[in-house]
Amino acid sequence: MSFDEPIITFDNVWKKYSKSGIFHRSLREDVMRIFSLKQDNLKLAGNEFWALKNISFQIFKGQTLGLYGPNGAGKSTILKLMSDITYPNKGSISVQESVAPLIAMGAGFHFDLSGRENIYVNGAILKMKIKEINKKMESIIKFSGIEEFIDMPVKNYSSGMHLRLAFSIAIHSEASIYLFDEIIGSGGDEEFRKKCFDKIFELKEKKKTIVLVSHDMEVLKNFSNRILFLNKGEITSEEVL
């Protein structure tokens, strides 16, 4: 791949969500929907809203993009779309290389299993092979800094220990794009925070592509090449650093 080809492209992406907490619509409506060939994707039903409105941007290899905005601006939705968890209602998204969604920290942790067993579960969910996990096991445990508790059930972990283990596994997954969702600054003590920042710098040096979501402008300015300001599903402005 040439260097100036975008690694992630969002092209006029629209995404709607339903406001009602639970999915609810009538059976009749569902049956009608099957028979109607054309679906008007850009129309909102009564309880729906646009989480993203006509979003377009590109990210190039090795860049770090920051996403900044108030709650509900659509930052996490963008990360979800990048990692294939959900799909746009209109527009297209192309992601050229493998993604490590660090929004999935601790996904699949089972509280009755020990830390070590959970490394296997979470690691496999993060697309690691068993061999690979075996190889990285020592390094994961070491980075987490909870060596003494690694064989204890996770239900007895403090929230900080939980976070350390989850972050440590996530950071060991191999990909060329890393997505961080508001992990820095939430939980974790000063020492671990620094460790995380060092790790992000290390990824930057390895020319990995990073997308960072944070409420902390200081953090974003430290790492990003470019910051997108989002509000109510739209890009309001952009800052190149």
Add this chain to the structure above:
Amino acid sequence: MIKLFYKFLKYYKDYRDLYFILIWKQFSVRYKQAILGVVWAVIQPLSLMGIFTLVFSRIMPVKISTLPQPIFFYSGLLPWAFFSSSVNYSIPSLVSNYDLIRKIYFPREILPIAGIAIAFIDFMIAAVIFIILLFLYHIPITWCALYFLPLVALLLLFTISFCLILTVVNVYYRDVQLAINFLLQLWFFATPIFYPIGMIPAKYKFFIYLNPLCFIIDSIRKSVIGGAPISPYAFLFMFCYAIILFVISFNFFRIAERKFADVL
């Protein structure tokens, strides 16, 4: 065809480890604080076998078949236990893992299929008991017993198709989860588990063939216990039926899958 095969190989290579880990996880979590452990796998079919034998030989003596009653009941209960526990494990699998589905991408069918795999492990343990029972009752084992293997493959195909569809529907309408115990109960009585297929009146025969469990259970009795071969035409018919159902349910799952993260 070759392309499809390559696709399957790639899929297998990419997700084999995830399947393995998720199955191992569920298996070890389930038996973590259970004293009886894997004995639970055989408790359900064995105890039902005991009850049926008691009812139909002591309380309400009926001559059901020429086979020894415990063997007759167990041969029906064995596939049934697999089917019903697959349904019970897989249907809530997407809903209870919503956290995972909203956080990361992986082929969603892994969750219900891992549930079915757990039920299959139980099935294999229970099948060992079946073999022991065959010896205990001096049933002569002939080469026809080998029909058991394709019948199990058929059972697996049907179970996976059926579970995939119900699992998807349950994402949208949780009614499935509420109704399933009741439905399984009805299904249990509509399947020749504690009565032979021959007792069903001819005018209902059509429904019998809609319910693949009837064919599977009846054929296990005929071939493994009775030592008789199964009609290859009936087998071919059921096999085509299973494949069609499987393709439909898998594609249905694949289409619905894209919306799971939004709906859950």
